[in-house]
Amino acid sequence: MKKIISLLTVAIITLNSCSSFIEEENLSTVDADAVYKTAAGFESLVNANYSQLREIYGSEPWLFVAGTDLYAEGKNLEPIAISQYKLLSPSSPNVGYLYTEGFKAIQKANTGLYYSDLTATSSTLNARKGELKFLRANAYFLLVQTYGGVPIIKDYNPNPVLSFDRNSAEEVYNFIETELVSALALLPTGSYTGRVNKRAALDLLAKVYLTRGYESFAKSTDFANAASYADQAIAGQALVASNNTWMPDKDMNAETIFSVQFDPSSVTADPQKSGNAQGSYFSAYLGGAEVAGKAPYKAGTLLPTQFAISLYDQGDTRWENTFMNEIYEVYYDYYDATKKPTAKVRSFFAPKWFTAADKTAYEANLTATGRKATSYKYFAYGTYAANATIADYSGIPIRKFDDPKAPFATSSSSPRVSTRDFIVSRLSDTYLIAAEAYFKLNDQTTALARLNAVRTRSSATPATALTIDYILDERARELMGEYSRWFDLKRTGKLVERASLHHYRINANGGASSFIGTGGALKILRPIPQDVIDLNQNKNFPQNPGY
Structure with missing residues (x-):
């Protein structure tokens, strides 16, 4: 909490054009007030807001994905309070990460908006104000979904603030809506180059309206607004047929709506702790250089559940675009066009449609082409999900975030090695947001059209x-x-239903009862971190139900 309520020290950073790197420049000996009132200084202040996104999305994944139906503990341990709701309390590890980083982002945005009224005018000033409003709204949206109502802080505080009131979730949603509508009037149109534009705001507004539409304080227009803003963000753009937009070096593709920018030049100070950790958690290969027959240690932290693996049917190109179901002796040979055709296979994870005849034919081909590694192992369907993963290479990796150019993490405690961008919003997600909004409006025809655009792109059978x-x-x-x-x-x-059914550890611990807190209140919200409550001089700041 001290990091949140004390005077914010904003790092001065420079965003190089629209490339994916941000370099830090130490200007601690320069009077910040004077610098931020110049056009160049204000620009660097705005860029500091973008840098904070790396801390929100680039490090800990737990509050975003743990404790769900899709991912569970594999070979490496997860924080059980968050991933299994076991003894989850306001003092549990990792509970406060998003709260702290979210309010850092809000304070940085408040600082930027304060100086936006004092700085020299420029041709980009209005756009930068819109960017700051978007980034502040995005932080609040993450917080209100995770913790419920939180303090709404709109002012720049040059001195420590020691007492906060807790706003209701309804008030926070109303503030987010106001911020994003205001940002829309300021942001530019045009292709995405790494900075927030009007399309990103349209996309976020659609998600905000859709999410609020389920709340008890929903407005009658929320689902209609969600559908409308999602369609405006789509703007008639079709998804690229058979295009795997997740291959390395394709982060800035035509379907990217908003992303967190990374680049090797910007993480040189500590390449083990300042990059993107997404790939390490879902497909972690740690320690040493890859050599044939001795690939690096596989962490296997967030591995897909059996339910997640079962969702893909034959012909759906997302199976191989999502998972590395054929692992080579040298894992990253997959991305080397000259080595891939002759690379030896050490592991194969059979999809659910693979028959005994398919296995025989596949292995005969490996032998005939000399691609069957001495250490080759065949994993039958149903044997390689998170609950079956007890050794290296026995769980199927999610390869979407692989970065062949990144150094291997030295340990599971320093996994931030990738310099690929972190994709926050992309076009196919927007199609699915639109589909859900139209479904809630009881417009099955339009909902199917939006959803089937995603399925058709992946050669999957259209839904009916x-x-x-x-x-x-x-x-x-x-x-x-x-x-x-x-x-x-x-x-x-x-959440309760699906996590109880499909997360093997939650299921083993009694299913839905794992979510029950004191007095039977469901722990649907994460707890407000205990240090936040302890350091707040307002002792009437309430905790969430169940804690």
């Missing part, structure tokens, strides 16, 4: 009828490993 469970399944297939699943289940009221 929708339920909220089918929409959640489709979101799982399309967005596997992306940081939205806990929010999806919480929004739709499916």
Whole structure:
């Protein structure tokens, strides 16, 4: 909490054009007030807000994805309070991470907006104000989904503030809505280059309206607004047929709506702790250089559940675009066009449609082409999900976030090695947001059209009828490993049901009863961190139900 309520020290950083790197420049000996009133100084202050996104999304994944139906503990331990709701309390490890980093982002945005009224005018000033409003709204949206009502802080505080009131979730949503509508009037149109634009604000507004639409304080227009803003963000753009937008070096593709920018030049100070950790958690290969027959240690932290693996049908190109179901002796040979055709296979994870005849034919081909490694092992369907993973290479990796150019993490405690961008919003997600909004409006025809645009792109059989469970399944297939699943289940009221059914550790611990807190209150919200409550001089700041 001290980090939140004390005077914010804003790092001066420079965003190089629209490339994916941010370099830090220490200007601690310069009077900040004087610098920020110049056009160049204010620009660097805005860029500091973008840098904070790396801390929100680049490090800990737990509050975004743990404790759901799709991911569970594999070989490495997870924080059990968050991943299993076991003894979850306000003092549990990792509970406060998003709270702290979210309010850092809010304070930085408040600082930027304060100086936006004092700085020299420029041709980009209005756009930068819109960017700051978006970034502040985005931080509040993450917080209100995770913790419920939180303090609304709109002012720049040059001195420590020691007492806060807790606003209601309804008030926070209203503030987010106002901020984003205001940002829309300021932000530019045009292609995405790394900075927030009007399309990103449209996309976020659609998600905000959709999420509020499920709340007890929803407005009657929320689902209609969600559908409208999602369609405006889509703007008639079709998804690229058969295009795997997740291959390395494709982060800034035509379907990217908003992302967190990373680049090797910007993490040189500590390449083990300042990059993007997404790949390490979902497909971690740690320690040493890759050599044939001795690939690095596989962490296997957030591994797909059997339910997650079961969601893909034959012909759906997302199976191989999402998972590395064929692992080579040298893992990253997969991304080397010259080595891949002759690379030896050490592991194969059979999809659910693989028959005994398919296995025989596959292994005969490996032998005939000399690609069968001495250490080759075949994993039959049903034997390689999170609950079956007890050794290196026995669990199927989610490869969407692989970074062949990154150094290997030296340990599971320093996994932030990737310099690929972190994709926050992309076009297929927006199609699925639109589908869900139209479904809630009882417009099955339009909902199917939006959802089937995603399925058709992946050569999957079009859906003929929708339920909220089918929409959640489709979101799982399309967005596997992306940081939205806990929010999806919480929004739709499916968190307890689905986590209890499909998360093997939660199921073993009694299913839904794992979510029950003191007095029988469901722990649907994460707890307000205990240090936040302890350090707040306002002792009437309430905790969430169940804690």
